[in-house]
Amino acid sequence: MNSADLGRRVGVPSTALFTDQYELTMVQAALKAGTAGRHSVFEAFTRRLPEGRRYGVVAGTGRVLDAVENFHFDDEMIGFLRQQDIVDEPTLEWLAGYRFSGDIWGYAEGEVYFPGSPILRVEGSFAECVLLETVILSILNHDSAIAAAASRMSAAAGGRRLIEMGARRTHELSAVASARAAYVGGFDATSDLAAGFRYGIPTVGTSAHAFTLLHDTERDAFRAQVDSLGRGTTLLVDTYDVTEAVRAAVEIAGPELGAVRIDSGDLLLVAHRVRQQLDELGATGTKIVVTSDLDEYAIASLAAAPVDAYGVGTQLVTGSGHPTCSMVYKLVARAGGTADGDADAPLVPVAKKSMGAKSSVGGRKWAARRVDEGGVAEAEVIGTGAVPEELVGRELLVELVRGGVVVAREPLEAARERHVVARGVLPMSAMQLSRGEPVIGTEYV
Amino acid sequence: MNSADLGRRVGVPSTALFTDQYELTMVQAALKAGTAGRHSVFEAFTRRLPEGRRYGVVAGTGRVLDAVENFHFDDEMIGFLRQQDIVDEPTLEWLAGYRFSGDIWGYAEGEVYFPGSPILRVEGSFAECVLLETVILSILNHDSAIAAAASRMSAAAGGRRLIEMGARRTHELSAVASARAAYVGGFDATSDLAAGFRYGIPTVGTSAHAFTLLHDTERDAFRAQVDSLGRGTTLLVDTYDVTEAVRAAVEIAGPELGAVRIDSGDLLLVAHRVRQQLDELGATGTKIVVTSDLDEYAIASLAAAPVDAYGVGTQLVTGSGHPTCSMVYKLVARAGGTADGDADAPLVPVAKKSMGAKSSVGGRKWAARRVDEGGVAEAEVIGTGAVPEELVGRELLVELVRGGVVVAREPLEAARERHVVARGVLPMSAMQLSRGEPVIGTEYV
Structure with a gap:
């Protein structure tokens, strides 16, 4: 092989x-x-x-x-x-x-x-x-550093889904190797298309704040996204007002909405509020993804929050404080x-x-x-x-x-x-x- | 162009x-x-x-x-x-x-x-x-982090020669970009051949401890290196006993010896002793290169030491504590x-x-x-x-x-x-x- x-x-x-x-x-x-x-x-x-x-x-x-x-x-x-x-x-x-x-x-x-x-x-x-010394050490020192951070994060996540999204925070080819090492260390998916292409790691991603800002209203943006990507998509709900956005999201996508993503604020508090709101709106199956400067400690601190998936960027691809072995x-x-x-x-x-x-x-x-x-x-x-x-x-x-x-x-x-x-x-x-x-x-x- | x-x-x-x-x-x-x-x-x-x-x-x-x-x-x-x-x-x-x-x-x-x-x-x-978002940020976040560290190190080095040698501490292609960014930030040369090939950055390097250990005696190793690379080479003098090695180095290469490299110990103290010994042996033009876990603070602390060049690895390619912007x-x-x-x-x-x-x-x-x-x-x-x-x-x-x-x-x-x-x-x-x-x-x- x-x-x-x-x-x-x-x-x-x-x-x-x-x-x-x-x-x-x-x-x-x-x-x-x-x-x-x-x-x-x-x-x-x-x-x-x-x-x-x-x-x-x-x-x-x-x-x-x-x-x-x-x-x-x-x-x-x-x-x-x-x-x-x-x-x-x-x-x-x-x-x-x-x-x-x-x-x-x-x-x-x-x-x-x-x-x-x-x-x-x-x-x-x-x-x-x-x-062979230099290239062997380059690979082992880099990849093992990322995998070690990923392993700690996956232990902290306790079975919840982990998404690697640090490509923008590291060299474009380190990013591909980081997605690979994160997968070895317990991550489930990556945002990095090259990592999907090269290593077959599952890739994910739907939209950023720019997409909301491109449109005249948040509702226009949500409608455009659901129209194109389907009700199972993940809508980003923190561009303006989270409560308003969650209401609009469920109104537009229906209770079949796949997930909402929260990228700022007090994640513990916001996740609880959003979960309650989603449930009240009947969107009990809609998942919550959080993605704001997470590391293994932040992940652990959200253990009691109604969070379904974590997206991790900077702290993963920099080895959570130890970027090299x-x-x-x-x-x-x-x-x-x-x-x-x-x-x-x-x-x-x-x-x-x-x-x-x-x-x-x-x-x-x-x-x-x-x-x-x-x-x-x-x-x-x-x-x-x-x-x-x-x-x-x-x-x-x-x-x-x-x-x-x-x-x-x-x-x-x-x-x-x-x-x-x-x-x-x-x-x-x-x-x-x-x-x-x-x-x-x-x-x- | x-x-x-x-x-x-x-x-x-x-x-x-x-x-x-x-x-x-x-x-x-x-x-x-x-x-x-x-x-x-x-x-x-x-x-x-x-x-x-x-x-x-x-x-x-x-x-x-x-x-x-x-x-x-x-x-x-x-x-x-x-x-x-x-x-x-x-x-x-x-x-x-x-x-x-x-x-x-x-x-x-x-x-x-x-x-x-x-x-x-x-x-x-x-x-x-x-x-273009992801790849632009990957490049700017990585390269600017390395250049910022390089700039601080070059300020600390005050005109002394700086050699980038961190390839083994980071992803093999980050290493090439790091050598490039370090050059922008004030470094003079790199150990990384790919950086020389791709960007025309001057490359340097002579030998590691393995070369000394390969031979039956340190003198055999020095003789082999001088025979092949000439008297202007840099001999690594800290595999066994530094004083003994410096004596052998000058004996074998003569006072035309290009440089000695010190890769361990109290660099301030050792550099002073080695300088004095070199001068006593008539090798007044032989330079001293130091290369042991240096960062901008270590470089600054050696300002009063008779050091001619610094080789920097880990701390440079990891942005000296800040591996990403x-x-x-x-x-x-x-x-x-x-x-x-x-x-x-x-x-x-x-x-x-x-x-x-x-x-x-x-x-x-x-x-x-x-x-x-x-x-x-x-x-x-x-x-x-x-x-x-x-x-x-x-x-x-x-x-x-x-x-x-x-x-x-x-x-x-x-x-x-x-x-x-x-x-x-x-x-x-x-x-x-x-x-x-x-x-x-x-x-x-």
Whole structure:
């Protein structure tokens, strides 16, 4: 299965230049020194969660697979690198033939993670692996940040419908990735058409204040909308006076009116009033959508309000205070001194000396989530040796790429469902919105 | 001049689906109601600056022009909209023929802005203007947030070199736009190759810790790097022991060593020690680059340190605490009731009632920056009538698109230079990093 089966194919440009220059200059120097082919293991992980967060959410894995597949240097790119004198001719020649041929394992998309979790492990020659650093981190750092915010919001919404509508608040392509990550994290739909086109996420939307203002009266606008979009549409009722608007809305659309949207004011109070008014007008099936600068705290505070759906923009696409994770991509092991290019050579664990021991253990790692007798997660266990018997079958890394070939494509729905399961196994305190420590500890064995 | 002259052309996909669904459903309803052709004026502005900020920086204007030019629905997009039943056949037909044919005026890129500044004004039929809302806001909200952070950092750096290296901390295409916005805001170079390719921004980079760890000793790594990249390269000296590394670096590269990079520790202290050691070793021309979680405050705190260049990542690409602006795109005037499609019909100013009077004045606006006798800015003056005589020649909106044709392309360098001039006219307190009110007030006349 390739990405074309899981959404509409888009002309994905090569991802090869979404790369920091130093990845290429390191390849040049290593090629010359004869060390470029040393078998190497890189791992992506984070040393800490954003302050106060109880768990992280892995998102972007599917996009990483696309990025690895599309990572190649075409003639125009090689011409650019030559013209700018960024690397030398032998390196350009090597780059022109570049295709990742190594192996990638990682946490499945939608999984939760904790400090130290080896979210992605990339293995191959030094040169082929180091080149992928920047784009892999871009994707994981962005998408996981959005998914983590989405997960908190979906926990706060307690089953009510969540609509992602933040496209206008972030870069136009971040927006598409944000809608995707939000879907993984528990959102139900997006306003972003490109996200519907690319990833098959359900899209929604009816009208804005401009539509009301375009018409001579609010009633004209409502009539125009109902005429065209049907009685099941959502009418925006806060352009002028909400009570007046709700009366007009039901008069024009009848009690079959799909929904009203409230985008300003004290949402708790207004939602109660509007619900009462709708019921009195017989529109008992008409839903209420609220959409005004919501975050997980505002959503939670509306738990007692008669609200059927939340539209969330800014706070979602900016990660609700944490717009990026702090994932890094580190060389953790490589072939010994004389074993250039020999994949069977013994690996030497490596680590930057200045880091704390716990947070940067060298060596190729496994990870497993230990659960108590009630099935509740109690620790993220990470090690470099053999997996202890009691953790066999609980390993978190799955095979994603084998010998350069993607082997783990899946529909986005699978990641979304996996997240619900993974979050459900965490201790209840994971769902608290208040600041706290990671809900389980990380143990190195 | 088109964008191809100002950087390498890239296969820019159509921007038409970077759009919230409701823009299309509004078009459908307005087409049916006969109001879609009403001549309309939309303005993009912000009601407030991010908390504590003294000024905003307009960035992304050039990207907006690209987006408007590339906004068209191809067969596959139309097929998607049909299959998902998002709009009806008459609307699909209208969309298939869509090209923006109206006018756009706006603040020139690199200008500063304040609450209420009409940063962009889009004028044409309701339908053709409303469609552009989402992508215009995506670009302006993202790029201006990054440029504002960059501007503060460049003020703090006081002429020292600034390198953008945040690609790995944000979406891979946000990263490219961030490098562009950072350049407008005063940065000198980027690590992001795609930003060099697309926008001609100077790119830099040499090596990471992984390169040192790949080799059997730090000396082997330094030798390999100097052999390949020359003595002018930048060696990373904090993988193991900084003093030892600096000694080895100068021993291997000689006093012609280009620079050393320090990526951890107490940068103020370490920079002083490294400078002293370099000088003692005769490497008096070797520069010091620092790159560890810097923001404008850290940069300012290093003013007394012997640092030659700052590399900034996370805090730049996340807008240093404010990853998005709060720009909105509002219908401010439209043709009167009977004047559907008549561009000469008198315009009616419109505004959502629930907004404060000052922050959403209806009507097509001009803006000018009033200066005192010393040439220092003292107010952002905004009005809807004739421009007062004393402000003629000080208007801030320039023509960008005329009848659908882009008329104001410029090299990125022009925006970068304009920002220096615009910021230079502000009162000195604009440069304070501490929180405060907008450095000049907004007056409506």
